[in-house]
Amino acid sequence: MTELNQLADSSGDIILSPEELAAEHDLAARPSRRLEIVIAVTALVLSVTAIVLSQNIYLRMGAGGLDPKWWPTVLSSIAAGLSAILVGFALFGPTVSRGDLESVADGGWQRMLLALALSALYVFAWAQIGYIVPTIIYLAALLWLFGLRAWKGLVLFPLITTGFIYGLFHTMLRVPL
Amino acid sequence: MKTGTLFAKTIAIAALASVAFTASAFAQDAFPSKDITFVVQAAAGGASDRTSRAIASEMEKDLGVSIIVENRPGATGTVAFAHVAEQPADGYTIGFGPVEFAIVENIGYDFDRADFTYLGQIMNSPVVLAVPANSPYNTLSEFIEAAQTKELSVSNSGAASAFAATAFTLAKTTGAKITPVPFDGGAPAVAAALGNHVDAVTAGAGETATAFADGTLKVLAIFADEEHPRFPGVKTAKEQGYDLQFGAWGGVYGPAGIPDDVKATLEASIKKAAATQTFLDAITPAGILPAYRTGAEWEAFIATEAARYAEILK
Amino acid sequence: MNALLDGILAVLEPTVMLCMGAGVIIGMLVGMFPGITATMAVALASGFTMTLDPVQGLAVLLTIYVAANFGDRIPSILINTPGTPASIATTFDGYPMAKNGRAGLALIVSALVSAIGIIASMVLFAFASVPLAQLALKFGPSEMFAVVILAMTIMISISSKSIAKGLLAGVIGLTIATIGRDPITGDARFTFGIRDLNGGLDFIAVIIGLFGIAELFDQLLTHRQFKIKPISALGRWWPTKSEYKQIVKPTGIAGLVGLVVGIIPGAGGDIAGLLGWDRAKAASKNKAEYGKGSIEGIAASDVASSATLGGSLTTTMALGIPGDSVMAVMIGSMIVWGIQPGPSLFVNQPSLVVTITAIMVLATLITLAINLVRMPMMVKLLDMPVHYIWATVLVFCLVGTYATTNNMFTVIVMLVFGVIGVILKRSGIPASPIVLGLILGPLAESNLRRSLLIDGPAGLVGKPISATLISLALIAIVVSLAAPIIARRRAKQAAAAPTN
Numbered sequence: 001m002t003e004l005n006q007l008a009d010s011s012g013d014i015i016l017s018p019e020e021l022a023a024e025h026d027l028a029a030r031p032s033r034r035l036e037i038v039i040a041v042t043a044l045v046l047s048v049t050a051i052v053l054s055q056n057i058y059l060r061m062g063a064g065g066l067d068p069k070w071w072p073t074v075l076s077s078i079a080a081g082l083s084a085i086l087v088g089f090a091l092f093g094p095t096v097s098r099g100d101l102e103s104v105a106d107g108g109w110q111r112m113l114l115a116l117a118l119s120a121l122y123v124f125a126w127a128q129i130g131y132i133v134p135t136i137i138y139l140a141a142l143l144w145l146f147g148l149r150a151w152k153g154l155v156l157f158p159l160i161t162t163g164f165i166y167g168l169f170h171t172m173l174r175v176p177l
Numbered sequence: 178m179k180t181g182t183l184f185a186k187t188i189a190i191a192a193l194a195s196v197a198f199t200a201s202a203f204a205q206d207a208f209p210s211k212d213i214t215f216v217v218q219a220a221a222g223g224a225s226d227r228t229s230r231a232i233a234s235e236m237e238k239d240l241g242v243s244i245i246v247e248n249r250p251g252a253t254g255t256v257a258f259a260h261v262a263e264q265p266a267d268g269y270t271i272g273f274g275p276v277e278f279a280i281v282e283n284i285g286y287d288f289d290r291a292d293f294t295y296l297g298q299i300m301n302s303p304v305v306l307a308v309p310a311n312s313p314y315n316t317l318s319e320f321i322e323a324a325q326t327k328e329l330s331v332s333n334s335g336a337a338s339a340f341a342a343t344a345f346t347l348a349k350t351t352g353a354k355i356t357p358v359p360f361d362g363g364a365p366a367v368a369a370a371l372g373n374h375v376d377a378v379t380a381g382a383g384e385t386a387t388a389f390a391d392g393t394l395k396v397l398a399i400f401a402d403e404e405h406p407r408f409p410g411v412k413t414a415k416e417q418g419y420d421l422q423f424g425a426w427g428g429v430y431g432p433a434g435i436p437d438d439v440k441a442t443l444e445a446s447i448k449k450a451a452a453t454q455t456f457l458d459a460i461t462p463a464g465i466l467p468a469y470r471t472g473a474e475w476e477a478f479i480a481t482e483a484a485r486y487a488e489i490l491k
Numbered sequence: 492m493n494a495l496l497d498g499i500l501a502v503l504e505p506t507v508m509l510c511m512g513a514g515v516i517i518g519m520l521v522g523m524f525p526g527i528t529a530t531m532a533v534a535l536a537s538g539f540t541m542t543l544d545p546v547q548g549l550a551v552l553l554t555i556y557v558a559a560n561f562g563d564r565i566p567s568i569l570i571n572t573p574g575t576p577a578s579i580a581t582t583f584d585g586y587p588m589a590k591n592g593r594a595g596l597a598l599i600v601s602a603l604v605s606a607i608g609i610i611a612s613m614v615l616f617a618f619a620s621v622p623l624a625q626l627a628l629k630f631g632p633s634e635m636f637a638v639v640i641l642a643m644t645i646m647i648s649i650s651s652k653s654i655a656k657g658l659l660a661g662v663i664g665l666t667i668a669t670i671g672r673d674p675i676t677g678d679a680r681f682t683f684g685i686r687d688l689n690g691g692l693d694f695i696a697v698i699i700g701l702f703g704i705a706e707l708f709d710q711l712l713t714h715r716q717f718k719i720k721p722i723s724a725l726g727r728w729w730p731t732k733s734e735y736k737q738i739v740k741p742t743g744i745a746g747l748v749g750l751v752v753g754i755i756p757g758a759g760g761d762i763a764g765l766l767g768w769d770r771a772k773a774a775s776k777n778k779a780e781y782g783k784g785s786i787e788g789i790a791a792s793d794v795a796s797s798a799t800l801g802g803s804l805t806t807t808m809a810l811g812i813p814g815d816s817v818m819a820v821m822i823g824s825m826i827v828w829g830i831q832p833g834p835s836l837f838v839n840q841p842s843l844v845v846t847i848t849a850i851m852v853l854a855t856l857i858t859l860a861i862n863l864v865r866m867p868m869m870v871k872l873l874d875m876p877v878h879y880i881w882a883t884v885l886v887f888c889l890v891g892t893y894a895t896t897n898n899m900f901t902v903i904v905m906l907v908f909g910v911i912g913v914i915l916k917r918s919g920i921p922a923s924p925i926v927l928g929l930i931l932g933p934l935a936e937s938n939l940r941r942s943l944l945i946d947g948p949a950g951l952v953g954k955p956i957s958a959t960l961i962s963l964a965l966i967a968i969v970v971s972l973a974a975p976i977i978a979r980r981r982a983k984q985a986a987a988a989p990t991n
Contacts, residue, residue, distance in 0.1 A: 039919075043659060050666060057678065058285075058678065058679070059676070060285065060677075066939070067676070068673035072680060072681070075662055075665050075666045076666060078662050079659060079666060082658055082662060089655065101916070101919070105712065105714060105715045108711065108713055111711045112711040115711055116708070116906070116909075119885060119889065119906055123889070123899060138886070139886060142881065142882040142885060143879070143882050146877070146881050146882065147878055148876070148878045153879075157879060157882070161882075168524075169894055173527065173894065174246075174247075175893070176247045177893070220530070220534075220816075221530070221531060223819070226534070230538060247897055248896075249898060251687060252686055252687060252688075287686060336675055336677035356945070358632075359674065360937075360941070364812045364813050365756065368628060369631055371812075372628035373628075374632060375631075387831060387833050388811060390833065391811070391831075391833040391835050393833070458827075459827070463826055463827075
């Protein structure tokens with residue numbers, strides 16, 4: 001029961017019922033050795049790439065002492081060393097808890113990737129045709145994606161928010177939106 | 178016959194609208210007929226921004242339209258230069274062109290001076306060489322002589338700046354052992370000299386004027402043709418036998434291909450604005466001096482400067 | 492005595508009070524929106540204040556400066572998005588507190604200690620500016636390098652879960668900070684021919700991405716309908732007596748750290764907040780709580796970063812060297828008004844020094860009062876259904892980032908770092924050491940190379956300040972690496988020993 005007591009302590013005023021606590025536990029992300037290996041190997045590959053790139057920095061004039069290549073080379077070498085240690089941990093160490101991370105919800109990936117795609121599209125459209133129209137469409141699309149179906153909200157909220165931002169940034173702060 | 182009258186009205190409105198449209202098309206001849214955008218290559222608050230806002234507000238009075246100042250900082254100003262070059266060459270987008278116009282092409286940036294129309298130089302902030310108050314050197318030649326026997330460090334606001342170039346050139350032309358030390362901006366470079374961490378500093382007049390007035394810095398030389406009102410009694414480098422001029426100058430430019438009549442209107446307006454008392458009052462307290470050149474003169478000047486920086490930065 | 496009276500009377504003019512009112516409104520607004528910085532607001536406002544008289548103008552600009560520092564904390568606590576680098580450390584404990592349903596308490600404590608920090612630093616400004624400024628000048632490249640090395644030791648303490656992953660994150664931050672132009676020679680590094688990369692990655696875009704967007708994406712991944720997040724639903728506003736007692740020590744320690752860091756030119760509220768948090772943690776009995784929603788943690792980070800305001804004002808006024816980017820803009824305005832900053836200002840115009848102090852203190856008190864009254868309204872915003880909150884946060888992060896440079900590339904950088912951030916978060920690699928690396932990397936490299944240019948290697952160990960700081964850093968590294976090992980050994984012994 002020590003764990004239970006600790007949880008109750010650290011959460012201050014909130015008193016969680018046992019059912020809620022059980023629910024919390026179910027949501028926690030599970031430790032995974034395979035994931036740890038992937039992370040560590042990716043880090044190793046990236047840091048070795050960085051070492052190679054550092055060597056290829058083009059120098060306009062010969063600098064005495066520490067040249068521009070030196071610092072990136074030092075850093076990427078340290079990164080490679082640390083990643084190698086991580087690879088070791090991942091392969092031979094115990095699987096570590098993933099802290100307070102929650103597991104991915106059903107449809108979570110889809111929701112996140114769609115939000116990202118919408119944002120990328122929005123940035124592109126904004127650069128091409130200007131701020132106002134893309135922002136209204138973007139906000140409405142986001143709200144739809146996040147589960148809002150009431151048409152009043154889908155229309156009014158984007159209009160008001162877009163107008164507010166335009167007033168604050170463009171008119172007051174002279175940001176060329 | 179309600180629909181008929183409605184139809185007639187619509188036609189009448191359309192006709193009126195088309196007349197108005199053609200009229201406005203003719204009116205375009207009278208530049209300017211809408212707001213002008215003025216692009217600054219630095220963040221709000223610095224010397225470029227201050228000068229730009231001052232000239233823009235004077236040009237506004239002259240041209241009768243609003244001039245909106247936009248800050249587009251980044252990549253030694255080249256983000257702003259590229260942005261202006263891509264805008265339509267109708268005179269409605271202009272910008273502030275700093276000394277980097279002569280420098281960036283020499284340090285590996287994708288930059289072509291032919292991408293721009295030059296409308297006139299408006300200012301110059303001469304480089305000065307200053308030493309801490311307790312320094313043993315009192316003149317430029319004392320400093321150079323000392324540097325011929327031992328290594329002296331000279332801080333500046335950053336690599337490949339007009340200030341770094343001054344120190345490099347001074348070393349090259351006199352054979353002095355001067356180590357230019359680039360800092361992240363003019364203020365830390367001056368602070369390094371005030372704290373005796375370096376032997377001297379090359380900086381703008383604005384950044385050194387305060388410390389000079391307080392007696393914590395001695396200004397040994399000004400790299401300009403004339404003495405500077407903020408540094409009474411300080412001689413130019415030329416007067417001390419070293420014929421070197423360096424400055425952080427600036428002017429107004431636009432994308433290449435601005436029609437001649439529009440260009441003429443803008444040039445005249447810039448010339449007028451740069452001579453107003455309000456403009457002078459806004460820039461001179463910051464150590465910036467008025468320095469007018471016409472568009473053509475400025476373009477030629479940038480070409481000679483670029484050739485000079487190519488030598489120094491090689 | 493006359494100077495004191497004159498200085499204070501100048502502030503009590505009705506027009507000056509009006510100017511301060513305008514400053515508070517602008518500053519709070521600016522601080523609350525991520526991306527809009529106090530520098531931007533002060534630069535724009537200085538266009539209008541040019542025609543006012545100096546005291547009125549200073550009232551507007553300084554009040555914006557103060558109020559933005561308060562407002563800055565709000566998005567850090569409520570949506571994990573630091574509006575400026577100065578409130579990075581606020582997210583460490585502020586956001587976890589909000590997630591635990593103690594957002595109100597976090598906001599109130601943050602506002603209280605910020606006020607304490609600013610007022611303490613203004614006392615120093617009023618009484619010791621000139622000698623402190625002389626001390627500030629002692630920090631040259633080798634001393635700065637030593638400070639940065641000392642600050643880097645924080646990487647160990649902010650990566651509590653896995654030291655290897657935390658250090659890796661720190662090195663990632665240091666490495667991506669090298670993107671752009673070399674600080675000494677101007678050579679391009681890792682720019683891959685992309686023009687916009689020449690200036691390096693925009694810092695604010697990276698922190699909004701790594702903290703704000705990554706947290707939002709993580710919520711999109713994990714949010715479940717039936718689970719109600721109690722950010723606004725629960726929580727007291729005012730600390731209890733025992734909580735007040737609890738925050739006295741961290742506030743004192745971190746406040747001192749902030750005051751010292753504030754004097755050092757080139758080190759601002761960001762480094763102070765992180766160092767203050769770290770030192771308070773090291774001295775605390777409840778180390779394990781830090782980073783998980785500790786009231787001590789938020790008190791430490793916010794008092795430390797706020798206590799740098801007076802320090803940057805000190806170097807600005809007593810040396811004419813701007814202590815931060817807001818002060819750089821202020822100097823421009825002051826020169827136009829005919830105020831010449833420098834040591835002589837304190838001799839020739841003592842009443843102006845009193846006026847500046849009075850404006851800063853009064854602005855702090857007004858903003859504090861407004862904060863305490865208005866906070867409940869702010870938190871009520873989070874009562875909105877979650878789809879509105881997500882959409883609003885996303886669009887404000889995008890537009891706010893754009894406003895920092897008016898360049899779409901910066902927005903793209905922000906989104907990319909949002910994606911990187913969520914990947915790292917799911918991988919258990921903490922974001923805060925990355926940001927620390929981004930702040931410290933350029934300072935470390937450039938100051939090391941500068942000091943080698945000036946004096947060679949002897950300069951680093953031969954000067955008393957840098958030698959002391961570097962030895963402190965070495966001690967800190969050894970202690971913080973050894974501490975978990977000792978703790979583990981003790982735990983084993985305790986487990987082995989019979990319990991009663």
